[in-house]
Amino acid sequence: MLERIERKIFGGERLTREDGEFLFACNELTRIGALADHVRKKICGDEVLYNVNCHVNLTNICAARCKFCAFGRGGGDRGSYAMTIDEALKLVGEAAGNPNLSGVHIVSGLHPTWTFEHYVEFVAAIHEKFPALHVKGFTGVEIQHFATISGLSVEEILRRLKAAGLQAIAGGGAEILSDRVRNELCPKKCTADEWLNVARTAHRLGIPTNASMLYGHIETHAERVDHLLKLRDLQDETGGFRTFICFPFLPKNTALEHIRQTSMWDDLKTLAISRLMLDNFPNIKAYWVMLTVPVAQVALSFGANDIDGTIHRENILHEAGATSPRSLTEDEIIRIIREAGRIPRSTGGRS
Amino acid sequence: MNSLQSAREKISAGERLTRDELLALYAENDLLYLAESARRVKESKTGRKVFYVVNRHVNLTNVCSANCPLCAYQCRSGDDNRAFTLELDDVEKILTDAANVNGLSEIHIVSSLHPTKNFSYYVDAVKLVKKILPRVAVNAFTPVEIVNFAKISGMSVAEVLGELIAAGVTSLAGGGAEILSDRVRQIICPKKCTADEWLEVMRTAHSLNLPTNASMLYGHVETIEERVDHLLTLRQLQDETGGFVAMMLFPFHPSNTQLGSRFNLRRVGSWEDLKMLALTRLALDNFVHVKAFWVMLTLPIAQLALSFGADDLDGTLGEEKIIHAAGAQSSPSITRSQLETLIAETGYIPTERDSFYREV
Numbered sequence: 001m002l003e004r005i006e007r008k009i010f011g012g013e014r015l016t017r018e019d020g021e022f023l024f025a026c027n028e029l030t031r032i033g034a035l036a037d038h039v040r041k042k043i044c045g046d047e048v049l050y051n052v053n054c055h056v057n058l059t060n061i062c063a064a065r066c067k068f069c070a071f072g073r074g075g076g077d078r079g080s081y082a083m084t085i086d087e088a089l090k091l092v093g094e095a096a097g098n099p100n101l102s103g104v105h106i107v108s109g110l111h112p113t114w115t116f117e118h119y120v121e122f123v124a125a126i127h128e129k130f131p132a133l134h135v136k137g138f139t140g141v142e143i144q145h146f147a148t149i150s151g152l153s154v155e156e157i158l159r160r161l162k163a164a165g166l167q168a169i170a171g172g173g174a175e176i177l178s179d180r181v182r183n184e185l186c187p188k189k190c191t192a193d194e195w196l197n198v199a200r201t202a203h204r205l206g207i208p209t210n211a212s213m214l215y216g217h218i219e220t221h222a223e224r225v226d227h228l229l230k231l232r233d234l235q236d237e238t239g240g241f242r243t244f245i246c247f248p249f250l251p252k253n254t255a256l257e258h259i260r261q262t263s264m265w266d267d268l269k270t271l272a273i274s275r276l277m278l279d280n281f282p283n284i285k286a287y288w289v290m291l292t293v294p295v296a297q298v299a300l301s302f303g304a305n306d307i308d309g310t311i312h313r314e315n316i317l318h319e320a321g322a323t324s325p326r327s328l329t330e331d332e333i334i335r336i337i338r339e340a341g342r343i344p345r346s347t348g349g350r351s
Numbered sequence: 352m353n354s355l356q357s358a359r360e361k362i363s364a365g366e367r368l369t370r371d372e373l374l375a376l377y378a379e380n381d382l383l384y385l386a387e388s389a390r391r392v393k394e395s396k397t398g399r400k401v402f403y404v405v406n407r408h409v410n411l412t413n414v415c416s417a418n419c420p421l422c423a424y425q426c427r428s429g430d431d432n433r434a435f436t437l438e439l440d441d442v443e444k445i446l447t448d449a450a451n452v453n454g455l456s457e458i459h460i461v462s463s464l465h466p467t468k469n470f471s472y473y474v475d476a477v478k479l480v481k482k483i484l485p486r487v488a489v490n491a492f493t494p495v496e497i498v499n500f501a502k503i504s505g506m507s508v509a510e511v512l513g514e515l516i517a518a519g520v521t522s523l524a525g526g527g528a529e530i531l532s533d534r535v536r537q538i539i540c541p542k543k544c545t546a547d548e549w550l551e552v553m554r555t556a557h558s559l560n561l562p563t564n565a566s567m568l569y570g571h572v573e574t575i576e577e578r579v580d581h582l583l584t585l586r587q588l589q590d591e592t593g594g595f596v597a598m599m600l601f602p603f604h605p606s607n608t609q610l611g612s613r614f615n616l617r618r619v620g621s622w623e624d625l626k627m628l629a630l631t632r633l634a635l636d637n638f639v640h641v642k643a644f645w646v647m648l649t650l651p652i653a654q655l656a657l658s659f660g661a662d663d664l665d666g667t668l669g670e671e672k673i674i675h676a677a678g679a680q681s682s683p684s685i686t687r688s689q690l691e692t693l694i695a696e697t698g699y700i701p702t703e704r705d706s707f708y709r710e711v
Contacts, residue, residue: 027697027698027699029655029658030383030387030390030658030659031387033386034383034384034386034387037383038573109370123658197450228446249585262650263651263652263654263693263696264651264655265655265658265696265697266696268655292651293620293621294620294621294649294651294652295621295651295652295655297621298621298622298625298652298655299621300384300622301383301622302383302384335617335620336620339619339620339623340380340620340622341380
């Protein structure tokens with residue numbers, strides 16, 4: 001069976017749902033990895049993308065309070081915060097002390113009282129003060145939330161954010177695109193169809209987006225495959241996805257703390273299978289914050305061609321017990337990529 | 352035909368690789384090709400089994416006359432506030448405690464070269480193990496320590512080994528090999544035994560039917576050629592004696608070492624660790640076992656190592672001091688069920704072993 005999949009890959013043939021499910025059940029990790037590496041070489045060459053970037057999480061106060069999240073807080077909770085525009089500008093300004101800073105990544109809780117206009121003000125302020133920075137922000141979940149609280153259409157939301165300076169949409173919030181899983185874990189988040197619709201609308205408006213998968217909680221392997229197929233179908237339709245990112249679920253400090261964290265074996269296999277299934281995605285990212293730096297480095301031979309960025313100060317996953325550092329230097333990222341025999345290339349914030 | 356082509360052909364045919372071929376494979380840097388090839392070799396030797404052992408590490412002292420620049424563990428004198436030296440009473444307490452460990456099959460003793468303790472101190476420690484834990488195997492002392500014992504006792508290496516065997520040592524530890532090049536040893540451990548002395552201890556041990564392990568410490572000032580030569584030196588001795596049981600790789604942890612600060616060294620990445628493991632599995636065709644020592648690699652990378660040719664995760668340890676002194680991030684011990692889960696997740700069969708790789 002694996003031989004048959006190998007023949008398909010070398011013949012440039014697309015994998016089916018059955019192939020995907022077979023690969024998840026198969027433990028020939030290095031063979032699967034080698035296939036993904038072959039596809040990576042064909043699609044991406046030997047460059048590895050990275051970013052000198054800065055994460056901005058405007059608030060951790062969140063109306064959704066999903067079970068897998070260790071970041072969200074209620075309004076009066078200890079440790080809850082909501083940045084002012086000045087505070088957000090100060091954080092970016094601090095990161096811009098590095099002259100190579102090229103991108104800002106903004107994702108936040110669904111603040112229960114902020115208006116959509118307030119989010120637009122953040123984007124406009126950051127864009128005005130730092131016009132050279134590529135501003136990527138808001139997941140499909142946040143965009144749908146903005147539509148709900150403002151009464152505007154998703155399209156109108158996206159047009160206004162774009163006008164304020166937003167250049168790309170973040171890939172988070174996809175979780176598993178199955179309403180069974182979403183009802184169980186994040187019932188207040190947008191549905192699978194709504195998430196896909198935000199991405200579709202953004203692509204139509206010429207706004208690129210990323211995509212992601214949060215795995216290793218209650219989902220089945222079949223649901224992981226199904227998730228990848230939904231993304232692949234939409235990418236066939238629009239071509240607007242830039243990068244796919246695998247997020248292994250980190251259970252610490254979440255309502256699902258009893259679940260055992262995924263093994264690195266599973267992480268690399270899932271990444272490799274994603275590269276194999278998503279034959280129409282230009283980039284697959286090994287997000288070092290979740291994978292840890294050592295595993296992210298090895299992931300470069302399991303199909304990944306992007307290692308994310310310097311980040312400046314990561315908050316969301318460190319609340320969930322991430323053991324990786326909160327930031328990396330550009331030199332460190334370059335060293336990691338070079339040791340893997342690959343060519344580092346800064347994306348100017350675009351990944 | 353160039354070295355890379357011949358390497359690939361020999362790997363397909365299961366033939367022995369030359370120095371040039373190993374260097375070509377290293378330079379090519381095709382990580383998953385190395386992994387897949389090494390995994391095949393592993394499966395040809397030990398099938399789907401992955402071994403672990405329930406063991407305890409005992410470090411008798413950290414006071415050391417060698418003062419190697421590579422080491423973060425040693426103290427120059429007993430006055431240092433980190434210094435410790437176990438007296439036999441202390442050892443007895445540790446062993447009595449270890450007697451409660453379910454299924455304990457090995458005590459592993461390695462220590463520094465204490466400036467004033469006599470050889471009899473070490474012999475007595477081994478005798479204590481046999482007294483308190485008569486059925487437990489004793490994997491103890493690296494060749495560096497054996498050469499030191501010969502020096503401080505005025506005995507020959509063979510006599511030292513004879514006495515230790517009589518006291519209860521059942522195999523020698525594989526450490527202290529570092530890189531078997533006197534150029535490198537002059538820089539990283541000038542007061543340790545020479546490369547030839549290390550090899551001679553192993554040769555003598557094997558001639559006395561005392562099995563040993565072997566190791567390599569990489570990622571400091573050595574060249575890639577020196578790494579490959581090191582592997583080939585071990586392969587050659589193994590051809591001669593057949594006495595090596597398992598090979599271990601030690602990536603150099605530079606934190607808190609003189610060597611690290613003098614050469615501004617960084618810990619090599621996981622890529623290099625896994626690549627060296629696979630290359631080692633391919634080079635040492637006459638070794639049955641290659642360990643992924645999780646204390647050095649961390650558990651996640653040790654798990655991955657099982658698809659890069661390793662067939663053994665070593666043990667449950669109890670307490671590990673030497674590598675943690677140099678900033679190792681792994682937890683200092685692990686339970687049997689954690690190890691079993693880790694192995695089972697890879698599709699391999701968790702197999703508890705004794706000191707001699709017999710299933711228990």
